[in-house]
Structures are given as structure tokens and as C-alpha cells.
Amino acid sequence: MNKKFIIIVTTAILGFAFAFSVAAQTSAPTTGAGLKDRVKDLRQNIGNIKIQTKTELTDIKIKAKRAELNIQLKATQEAAKKRIEAAREEAKKAVEARRTELKDKISKLRDKKKRQIVTRLDEQMARLNIQWTDHFSNVLNRLSEILGKIELRATKAETSGKDVTAVKTAIQNAKAAIETARTSVETQAKKTYVATFSSETGLGAAFKAVRDQLHKDLFGLRDGAMKSAREAVQNSLQALKSLNF
């Protein structure tokens, strides 16, 4: 589609230039000074047309790149969403037996208040993992969008003659870091947090151990893969800034 458009535009310009030259030959004054002025005007016109065509071609290239990036982003986000949903489903099935066992044990607790607390704790820990993996996934989507803007800006800089090699390398590194973080989020989504206890006296310790594990995992993900992804995008932006474009 774009190639076709470029061919049409180029043909139109050549036709235009030809028409101008024919017109110049047929209607130009025959005196030396008049002829010189006419040639000068003609050159000026051709120069303007060249600049206009270059701008139009750049715009077409940028638009095509934007459309390509948007399609890529949407596809990546959809795929990531599906992967997390599949991971959760897998985790749910894997832990089903343990959860049934836990519910059974909770129902046998004599203290009603404790029954309510442990039920709530169990639900909250499962929900927290879902909420935070969703949040991290949204953050990665956003970082991808920002990286897309950096890529687009780099394309603009490249068409205006800047050397964008360093920016392209940084963008590739950022893409890899985001992908690594997505895999880590998926791994986190697969994890389950179900307490196991044999007696009522070990109830607090059992739930505390699970809570501590959740804490360790969420912070590990945040301070590890998530921060690395953000830093990689920051590095790409820094490389773009150094172009002074």
C-alpha cells in the first residue's frame, strides 16, 4: 500500500517536473536575461517539490512505523494476558486438593473468631497475588508503550540523518528486559499461598510463614525483574536524549 503510494507520488512529481520544463521551453522568453530568470524559477520550484516529497515520504514512513508498533503492542499485551490467565488456572488446579484440605481444617476450628480470621487471611493472600501480578503486568504494558514512543522518535531521528545505533541497541535491551519481567510475572501468577497446619496452636506460625513467602516473592519480583525493566527503558530514553533531537 505504502509502496504504491510512493510510486504514485514519485510519478506525479516527475510528471510535474516534466510539464514545467516543457512549459518553460514553449513559453519562456528568448532573451538571455529572461531565460536565466526562468531557469532560476524552475530550479527553485523543483527544489521545493523535492523538499515537500521528502517530508511526505518521512510522514508516510512514520505513520507506517506507528501502525506497526501499535499492532505489535496489542498482540504482546493480549498474549501476556492469556499467559497469566493460563498460569492462574494451572495454579488453581494444582492447589485444589490442598485448599479443600485447608477449608476442612478451618471448619473444625473451635474458636469462631479464629475461623473467620484464617478464612479471610487465606482469601486475602490469594487475592493479593492476583492484584499484584495484574498490577505488574499493567506496568509492563505501560513500559512497552513508552518504549514504542522511544522507538518511533528514534525512527524520526534516523530519517533526519541522526546515528541511532546506540538507541536501537538500548531499545533491544529494554525489550528483552520487559520480556524477562513478563516471564517472572507469569511465574509469580503460578504460585499459590496455602497454609498447612496440624493443630490449632500452630495456626499463627503456619499463616505467618505463608505471608512471609508472599512478601519475599512480591518484593523479589518488584526489586528484581520489574525494576530492571524500568531501568532498561530509562536507558533507552537516555540514549535518545543524547541525540539532541
Place this chain on the structure above:
Amino acid sequence: MNTSKTWVWVIIIIAALALIGWLAWYYGFFSPVATEEGVQQPSVQQPVSDRDTTTDISNDLNSVDIGNPDQDLKQLDADLNQL
């Protein structure tokens, strides 16, 4: 005479209601409250802007908050301490 007095009262009441409404908004009475269990959903802030200057991109990146699960985990601790 009576009609004009009524109008004055109507205006006073409308002004008072507007003032009460503004005060309620100002002090955050209309803000969303935490969910029943006290766990708030972490969220990504406003959407990425369409502009693509390095300053705009920098602003977009600065507004990305990776978040802190600590607050949510502390709410679990309140329940844990009762066990």
C-alpha cells in the same frame, strides 16, 4: 415584597448547598474508600500521552509507579496478630 424575600431565601439555600458540596469534595468525602477487607487495588496512573518529545516521554516514564506491596501485607499482619 414577599416574593422577593422568597427569592433571597432560595438563593441563600442554593449558595449554602453549593458551599457544603464544595467542602465535601475538598475534604475528600467523595473519594473511593478501601475495599471491605482493607486491600486497595494497586493501579497504573493516567494513560500514556500521544506526544513524543523526549520531555513528554520522560514525564510518562516518571509517572510509572512499580508500586509497594508493603501496605497490603501490613493489613494481613493485623489479622495475623489476632491468631
